[in-house]
Amino acid sequence: MKEIFETDRLLMNGLPYVFLFEVLFRCIVMYIVALLVLKMAGRRGVQQLSVFELVIILTLGSAAGDPLFYENVGLLPTICVFIFIMILYRLTTFLITKSKRIEKWLEGEAIYLIEEGEFAIDKFKKESLAQNEFFAELRLRNVTHIGQVKLALLETSGQVSVFFYRDEEVQPGLPILPHQFNNLVLQFKVGELYACKFCANICNSVSETKQLECDRCGKDEWVMATDELRIA
Numbered sequence: 001m002k003e004i005f006e007t008d009r010l011l012m013n014g015l016p017y018v019f020l021f022e023v024l025f026r027c028i029v030m031y032i033v034a035l036l037v038l039k040m041a042g043r044r045g046v047q048q049l050s051v052f053e054l055v056i057i058l059t060l061g062s063a064a065g066d067p068l069f070y071e072n073v074g075l076l077p078t079i080c081v082f083i084f085i086m087i088l089y090r091l092t093t094f095l096i097t098k099s100k101r102i103e104k105w106l107e108g109e110a111i112y113l114i115e116e117g118e119f120a121i122d123k124f125k126k127e128s129l130a131q132n133e134f135f136a137e138l139r140l141r142n143v144t145h146i147g148q149v150k151l152a153l154l155e156t157s158g159q160v161s162v163f164f165y166r167d168e169e170v171q172p173g174l175p176i177l178p179h180q181f182n183n184l185v186l187q188f189k190v191g192e193l194y195a196c197k198f199c200a201n202i203c204n205s206v207s208e209t210k211q212l213e214c215d216r217c218g219k220d221e222w223v224m225a226t227d228e229l230r231i232a
């Protein structure tokens with residue numbers, strides 16, 4: 001028959017104190033695993049929270065709850081988990097202040113998604129940002145076509161910042177309203193402006209043709225360009 005408030009079981013659940021070294025080892029492994037998985041999830045996966053905040057929440061979250069009601073989980077190993085994780089966290093933030101490379105790898109940099117009314121295609125592909133998700137972000141800021149946007153950046157927080165052209169600077173651009181964006185041009189007309197669906201490049205030198213290749217990205221899907229102003 002077990003007794004309640006038995007010191008050995010309450011603190012260590014009968015395990016020797018050297019078990020705390022194993023707890024340290026487990027903490028290091030799980031900390032690294034959580035960090036790597038969150039890095040792989042990409043920054044859209046951890047929007048609003050920094051990767052570290054999430055690592056702390058994940059690793060400490062279950063550690064905090066278990067000893068509350070599992071009689072076979074000792075208090076001391078749990079307290080050590082907290083101490084070890086906080087030391088690892090402090091160590092990581094210390095390394096970030098010391099090394100630019102580590103900072104860049106862990107926290108990333110802001111990435112240009114739109115430059116001068118066109119997609120920055122080389123950078124766009126690398127980020128796990130879905131196009132329709134990005135378009136939705138722009139529409140929420142009253143953007144109807146890419147020609148209204150001077151710059152858009154994916155911040156390290158996962159949020160998108162957008163800088164607009166002044167009204168007099170707005171140029172013809174790729175529409176992002178679904179009914180226009182999905183309306184592919186099948187027959188080109190001289191004098192009309194067309195926007196590349198893939199890179200938002202604008203083409204105006206068309207002859208009456210059925211096929212037209214984008215001189216910027218090489219793709220051949222076009223929609224009618226639009227030059228309306230942004231009304232916010």
Ligand SMILES: [Zn+2]
Nearest residue numbers: 196199214217
């Ligand atoms: Zn293109």
